[in-house]
Amino acid sequence: MNDRMSWMLGGGALVVAILLACSDDPSPTEPEPDVTTATLAELGQKIFEDEDLSIRKNQSCASCHAAEWGFKGSGDLQQGGVFQGSIPGRFGARAPISAAYATLAPVFHFSAEASGYVGGNFWDGRATGGTLGDPAAEQAKGPFLNPVEQGLPDAACVVYRVSVASYAALYRGAWGTEITRITFPADADARCGVEGATLSLSPEDRARVQVEYDRIARSVSAFEASPLVSAFTSKFDAWLKGEAQFTQQEHMGFMLFQGRGRCDVCHKLLGQQPLFTDFGYHNLGTPANPDNPAYVADPSFVDLGLGGPGGAAPGADQGGLVRTPTLRNVDLRPAPTSEKRFMHNGALRSLKEVVHFYNTRDALPDCPSNAPRDAWGVSCWPKPMVAANLNTVDMGDLGLNNFQEDAIVAFLRTLSDGYNR
Numbered sequence: 001m002n003d004r005m006s007w008m009l010g011g012g013a014l015v016v017a018i019l020l021a022c023s024d025d026p027s028p029t030e031p032e033p034d035v036t037t038a039t040l041a042e043l044g045q046k047i048f049e050d051e052d053l054s055i056r057k058n059q060s061c062a063s064c065h066a067a068e069w070g071f072k073g074s075g076d077l078q079q080g081g082v083f084q085g086s087i088p089g090r091f092g093a094r095a096p097i098s099a100a101y102a103t104l105a106p107v108f109h110f111s112a113e114a115s116g117y118v119g120g121n122f123w124d125g126r127a128t129g130g131t132l133g134d135p136a137a138e139q140a141k142g143p144f145l146n147p148v149e150q151g152l153p154d155a156a157c158v159v160y161r162v163s164v165a166s167y168a169a170l171y172r173g174a175w176g177t178e179i180t181r182i183t184f185p186a187d188a189d190a191r192c193g194v195e196g197a198t199l200s201l202s203p204e205d206r207a208r209v210q211v212e213y214d215r216i217a218r219s220v221s222a223f224e225a226s227p228l229v230s231a232f233t234s235k236f237d238a239w240l241k242g243e244a245q246f247t248q249q250e251h252m253g254f255m256l257f258q259g260r261g262r263c264d265v266c267h268k269l270l271g272q273q274p275l276f277t278d279f280g281y282h283n284l285g286t287p288a289n290p291d292n293p294a295y296v297a298d299p300s301f302v303d304l305g306l307g308g309p310g311g312a313a314p315g316a317d318q319g320g321l322v323r324t325p326t327l328r329n330v331d332l333r334p335a336p337t338s339e340k341r342f343m344h345n346g347a348l349r350s351l352k353e354v355v356h357f358y359n360t361r362d363a364l365p366d367c368p369s370n371a372p373r374d375a376w377g378v379s380c381w382p383k384p385m386v387a388a389n390l391n392t393v394d395m396g397d398l399g400l401n402n403f404q405e406d407a408i409v410a411f412l413r414t415l416s417d418g419y420n421r
Contacts, residue, residue, distance in 0.1 A: 035174050035175065036174075037222060037226075039170075039173065039174045040174055040218070040219050040222035040223075041222045041223045041225070041226040041228070042170065042223075043167065043170050043171055043174050043219045043222075043223075044219035044220045044221065044222045044223025044224070044226075045223045045226075045228065046165070046166075046167040046170065047061075047162065047167075047216060047219055047220055047223075048060065048061040048062055048065075048220055048223050048224075049061070049062045050161075050162075050165060050167075051063070052161050052165065053144055053150060053152065053158055053161055053162070054086035054144075054149075054150035054151060054152060055086045055087060055150065055151035055152050055153065055192070055193055055195065056086045056087060056151070056193070057086075057193075058086055059085065059086040059149070059150050059151075060150075061099070061140070061143065061150075061220065063083070064083045064096045064143075064149070065096055065098070065099040067228075067229075068332070068333070068334040069332060069333060069334065069340070070098060070100060070328075070329025070330070070331075070332035070333075070416065070417070071098050071099040071100040071224075071229055071329065072095075072096055072097070072098040072099070072100075072329065072332075073095075073096055074095075074333070074338070074339065074340040074341050074346075075095055075096075075341065075346065076091075077291075077339055077341065078291070079091055079291060079292070079293055080289045080290075080291030080292035080293065080295075080341070080345070080346045080347075081095050081289070081291070081292075081340075081341025081342075081345075081346025082094065082095055082292060082293065082294075082345075082346055083095075083096065083149075085146070085147070085148045085149050085150070085151055086149070086150050086151040087147070087148075087151055087195075090147065090148045090151075091148060091292075091293040091294070092146075092148045092149065092294075093292060093293075093294035093301070093303055093345065094123055094303070094344050094345055094346075095341055095342075095343070095344060095345065095346040097121070097122065097123055097323065097325055097344070098325060098326060098328075098329060099136075099224050099229060100224070100229050100230050100231075100326070100328060100329055100417075101230045101275055101326045101328055102121055102135075102136045102139065102224055102230075103134070103136040103221055103224050103225035103230065104230070104275055105119050105120060105121055105129075105135045105136065105279050106118065106119035106129070106135075106279060107119050107120070107128065107129035107130060107133065107135060108120030108125050108128035108129060108130065108135065108312050111280075114278065114280050116280055116281060116321075117280070117281050117306065117312065117313050117318070117321075118278070118279045118280050118281075119135060119279050120135050120279075120312055120323070121135040121136055121138065121139035121323075122139055122142070122323070123305060123322045123323050123344045124305045124306050124308060124310060124311035124312060124322065124323070125281065125306050125311060125312030125313065125323060126142075126310055126311060126312050127139035127141075127142060128312050132214060132217070132218070134218065134221055136220075136221040136224055136225070137214070137217040137218045137220070137221040138217065140216075140217040140220035140221060140224075141155075141213065141214075141216075141217045144158045145158075147195070151195070152192060153191075153192065153194065153195055153196055153197045153198065154192065154197065154198045154199050155209055155210070155213045156182075156184070156188075156198070156199040156201060156206070156209045157188070157191075157192035157199065158213060158216060159179065159182065159209050159212045159213055159216065160182075160184050160188045160189070160192065160199065161189070161192065162179070162212075162216055163179050163180070163182070163184075163212075164189075171219075174219065175212075175215045175219075178208060178211070178212070179208075179212050181205075181208060182201070182205045182208050182209060182212070183201070183202070183205055184199060184201070184205075185199055185200050185201075231417040231418070232273050232417070233417045233418055233419060234328065234329075234414060234415050234416055234417050234418075234419050235414040235415075235416075235419040236414045236415050237273070237419070238419055238421060239414070240272075240273075243421060244419070244421060246411075246414065247410070249406070249407050249410045250407075250410045250411050250413075250414055251411075252404070252407040252410075252411075253407035253408045253409070253410045253411025253412070254411045256400070256404055256407055256408050256411075257408055257411055257412075260398060260399070260400060260404070261355075261358070261359075261398060261400065261404075261408050262394045262395065262398065263327075263358075263408065265278075265394045266278050266280065266282060266324045266394065267324065267326075267327050275326050275328065276326050276327035276328055276415065277324045277325060277326045277327070278324050279323070279324065280323075280324050281305070281306045281318070281321035281322060281323055281324070282321055282322070282324060282391050283305075283319075283320035283321050283322070283384070283386055283388070283389045283390050283391060284322075284343075284358075284361075284390075284391055284395065285361055285384035285387075285390050285391070285396070286322075286343045286344065286345060286347055286348075286384065286385060287347050287376075287381065287382035287383065287384060287385055288301075288302075288345070288347070288382065288385045289343075289345045289346050289347035290373065291346070292345055292346060292347075294345075302385060302386060303344070303345060303385065303386075304318075304319045304320060304386060305318075305319070305320055305321050305322040305344070305386075306318045306319075306321040306322065306323075307319035307320065307321060307389075316388065317389070318389070319386055319388050319389060320384070320385070320386025320387075320388055320389050320390070321389055322344045327412060327415055328415050328416075328417070329415065329416055329417055330342075330351065330412055330415060330416075331351050331409075331412055331413045331415070331416055332416040332417065332418075342354045345385070351409050351412060351413075352405065352406070352409050353376075353377055355405045355408050355409055355412075356377045356405055357377060357381065358395045358396075358398065359395075359397075359398045359399075359400045359405060360377065360381070360396075360397070360398075361381055361395060361396040361397070362392070362396030362397040363396070363397040363399075364377070364379065364380050364381050365379075365380050365381075366380060366381065366382070366383050367379075367380035367381060367382045367383075368380070
């Protein structure tokens with residue numbers, strides 16, 4: 001039995017499900033439109049790329065989830081790999097998690113089999129999918145209103161700007177004309193450029209806004225589920241089909257990925273098109289990022305992830321845990337020389353450094369407080385940002401040599417979409 005078949009027998013196919021039904025529509029006079037997946041994906045792309053859906057009309061979803069970066073992005077490298085929001089000078093504390101393959105995340109739940117929480121979107125799982133049944137759609141609703149991201153002050157502003165966008169007819173063709181029944185104030189556009197503002201709407205129109213806001217989010221999710229975003233066109237996918245061959249180094253890396261590297265414990269190889277994630281939550285001991293504006297502003301800042309106040313499961317027993325991202329497109333970048341940051345806070349500066357961190361986190365001593373950044377992974381590693389709930393079983397002292405680390409990196413690079421045979 002060859003390597004390709006040996007692990008494929010262990011998992012069933014994963015199916016993309018796009019949930020299109022809406023709930024709580026306050027106006028039952030018009031039946032729910034029969035939305036086609038292709039139309040919805042086309043609309044979702046327009047919304048995804050629309051910079052007008054931000055308070056300063058200068059930032060879209062694509063600004064932080066660019067295709068050439070694997071729908072993840074690397075942010076401002078001088079600011080630790082996080083992105084500046086629509087309002088200049090405002091930064092989040094986390095690097096964006098990939099929008100590619102995000103629609104395959106299950107609804108957030110506790111898994112007895114995994115002995116932990118699974119599913120949801122965002123690093124802290126707060127887009128649970130519990131409302132819409134679609135974590136990716138719930139995630140899409142967040143950045144529009146986040147004051148350190150697109151920053152619009154009111155969900156009604158998102159709906160208003162979609163209703164007057166160049167693609168408004170496409171929206172009505174997909175979802176019907178209910179959006180035109182909302183009476184927006186004459187100064188809606190101006191008020192949507194003011195922090196803290198709300199649009200004055202009747203209770204009926206406010207309810208319609210919520211329905212349309214959910215539809216906007218579902219449209220974005222449909223785009224993210226489409227082959228334009230979740231493409232499955234990597235060298236790895238070609239290898240699965242027998243249409244490409246790994247180099248000797250890539251093959252060694254694949255074997256190490258499943259063996260001594262223990263990568264597949266969390267980045268699982270399941271299904272006919274594996275997603276390289278268990279959708280679970282783990283504390284890897286990632287150090288604080290000294291370049292991240294959150295830490296620059298407050299050196300005592302600690303990101304508790306899943307267990308933090310805004311996480312899906314707040315509490316000390318979940319403190320420091322963050323979602324396992326897909327490894328698909330993990331190294332996709334505009335050019336081989338383009339720098340990319342890694343980990344949820346942008347702390348690590350190369351894929352090689354990530355693998356070396358997994359390999360040697362516990363094999364090297366803790367860095368002193370005055371250690372230069374260049375010492376990381378050479379003579380020491382900084383202490384974990386969150387010491388509790390640390391994964392000490394699957395990483396930390398793997399005993400890999402430099403050649404083996406490089407082989408794992410080479411394999412990970414086969415996961416970038418857009419492979420040219």
